[in-house]
């Protein structure tokens with residue numbers, strides 16, 4: 001296993017639409033293991049493949065960040081098949097360090113996907129897991145959580161980000 005580099009905003013790979021996973025062989029297993037290790041090391045509750053530069057519909061999620069063995073979820077080609085309600089909560093992203101803001105999401109979701117061996121699975125979730133699922137599926141569609149906030153907040157984020165970048169490159 002190896003820790004991979006997490007691509008940071010505004011890297012264009014984060015904006016690319018990902019391709020469905022079709023082969024479940026050794027390469028995919030290696031990528032999944034690396035992504036899990038990278039997520040735990042960060043630490044974070046979720047990581048999408050394009051965040052490590054691989055444009056595949058693959059994400060790993062663990063809302064316990066490795067503290068509960070059973071809570072690791074590996075999803076290939078995930079799709080939201082049902083949603084209910086709305087919840088606003090603070091959210092951040094490993095690709096946008098040191099920034100978090102309130103984002104509105106569905107309160108409950110059902111997600112259909114394939115597991116790491118290509119077997120069909122379905123997950124019903126609410127709370128943090130529902131939020132993580134929506135956040136990661138957004139990644140796979142080239143979308144970031146800062147796209148889901150209002151115009152004023154978005155302008156504020158862009159300005160702040162540019163300023164910090166200017167400071168750190170001096």
Ligand code: NI
Nearest residue numbers: 092093094095
């Ligand atoms: Ni993220």
